[in-house]
Amino acid sequence: MMKNKKLVITLFLIVQILITSILKNYPEFVEQYYSNGVYVFISKLMRYSFGWLPISIGDMLYTLASVYIVRWFIVNRKRIIKDTIHWLLDIGAVLSLGYFAFHLLWAYNYYRQPLYHSLKLDSEYTTEELLSFTKRLIEKSNAVHSKLAANDSTKVEMPFSKSEILKKVNNGYDNLAQVHPQFYYSPKSIKTSIYSLPLTYMGFSGYLNPFTNEAQVDGMIPTYKFPSTSCHEIAHQIGYAAENEANFIGSLAAIHNDDPYFQYSGYTFGLRHCLVEIFRRDKDTYYQTLEGVNKGILKNYQEVDIFWKSYTNPLEPVFEKTYDAFLKSNNQSAGMSSYSYVVALLVNYYENRSL
Numbered sequence: 520m521m522k523n524k525k526l527v528i529t530l531f532l533i534v535q536i537l538i539t540s541i542l543k544n545y546p547e548f549v550e551q552y553y554s555n556g557v558y559v560f561i562s563k564l565m566r567y568s569f570g571w572l573p574i575s576i577g578d579m580l581y582t583l584a585s586v587y588i589v590r591w592f593i594v595n596r597k598r599i600i601k602d603t604i605h606w607l608l609d610i611g612a613v614l615s616l617g618y619f620a621f622h623l624l625w626a627y628n629y630y631r632q633p634l635y636h637s638l639k640l641d642s643e644y645t646t647e648e649l650l651s652f653t654k655r656l657i658e659k660s661n662a663v664h665s666k667l668a669a670n671d672s673t674k675v676e677m678p679f680s681k682s683e684i685l686k687k688v689n690n691g692y693d694n695l696a697q698v699h700p701q702f703y704y705s706p707k708s709i710k711t712s713i714y715s716l717p718l719t720y721m722g723f724s725g726y727l728n729p730f731t732n733e734a735q736v737d738g739m740i741p742t743y744k745f746p747s748t749s750c751h752e753i754a755h756q757i758g759y760a761a762e763n764e765a766n767f768i769g770s771l772a773a774i775h776n777d778d779p780y781f782q783y784s785g786y787t788f789g790l791r792h793c794l795v796e797i798f799r800r801d802k803d804t805y806y807q808t809l810e811g812v813n814k815g816i817l818k819n820y821q822e823v824d825i826f827w828k829s830y831t832n833p834l835e836p837v838f839e840k841t842y843d844a845f846l847k848s849n850n851q852s853a854g855m856s857s858y859s860y861v862v863a864l865l866v867n868y869y870e871n872r873s874l
Contacts, residue, residue: 528611528615529614529615531615535619539622539630543630549628549630550631553627553631554628562732562756562758565624565708565733566706566708569708569731570707575710575712575733575735577728577731578712578713578714580731581728621729624732625729633761633764634759634764634767644862646800649793649796649797649800650804652793653808654808654811655874657812659786659874660786660816661812665813667780670815672818674743674822675783675819681738682711684746685709685745687746687776687781688709688781690781691772691774691781691785692704694775694777702757709733709753710734710736711735711738712726712736712738714735715738718735722827724736724740724748725737725749726752727752734753734755736752741822743819744823746784746785747770747773747784747785747788749769750785751766753769754767766792769785770785773786773788774789786874787819794808
């Protein structure tokens with residue numbers, strides 16, 4: 520009887536994959552009934568349940584699950600040969616249940632409508648529009664930098680601890696929701712990960728735990744990056760799975776924060792993406808544009824680069840390729856390079872808006 524149940528659950532994985540492949544073709548349906556319907560209830564329920572706790576419940580669950588899996592393989596190692604079918608059904612049933620929970624609790628957001636639809640933005644832009652916007656963004660970033668640093672050649676030092684930054688993050692979303700109600704965020708559930716060191720070696724600044732809806736930030740990254748990274752992970756929490764959209768929303772939330780240090784993080788976060796895109800299109804223009812950026816801003820960029828380079832390891836490309844494949848399997852055809860698409864959203868969003 521037990522074997523039959525496991526067989527049914529395992530076969531249900533095939534049904535789920537078929538359903539997911541169909542839903543990819545109906546983003547309007549996913550947007551209306553899942554992202555703006557079922558998911559809103561599920562995400563708030565989980566954040567009310569776990570957000571008030573100081574420690575990451577999701578990280579603890581991953582720890583317990585890892586221990587259980589190792590123990591299960593040790594205990595059942597002899598069954599691989601003696602009862603291979605039963606052993607495979609065990610694995611198939613677990614994968615099926617995991618796939619179901621992952622998608623129901625969060626991952627169907629990968630198949631919602633692109634954000635530019637709901638914001639009524641163009642999805643394309645010209646190089647001239649990119650250069651024009653980047654010039655405006657440089658002027659704004661320089662102006663904010665000048666208010667926070669001793670001079671234009673000094674990097675900005677965050678005067679807050681990382682825990683204090685997490686307490687301030689809601690303000691930006693509250694202000695942003697007054698303009699765009701779909702970005703409303705409550706209750707809060709954002710924490711530093713107990714796996715910050717492994718995350719750093721893997722090259723990740725944070726992640727959203729889809730099973731507890733806790734936003735996890737790498738507690739080791741430079742404090743300068745904490746505001747924009749925290750806002751990015753919250754964007755995932757409110758249902759925007761695509762990395763480019765989370766980057767865009769995170770940048771907006773930081774910019775809309777009343778705290779100038781958050782604003783600085785948000786503006787320079789967007790600026791870096793624009794500069795990278797200019798470099799990709801025309802290296803000569805990139806170097807000319809870079810001359811207009813305050814040296815202190817470049818030092819903040821350098822601070823982040825030095826941090827990541829200090830944790831470079833042979834396995835990092837493996838993690839990046841794995842995550843790239845994961846993104847491509849979840850409706851982000853460009854994989855890791857989809858991060859650069861945030862530029863299109865920024866350029867078109869601010870076309871008729873002041874920075």
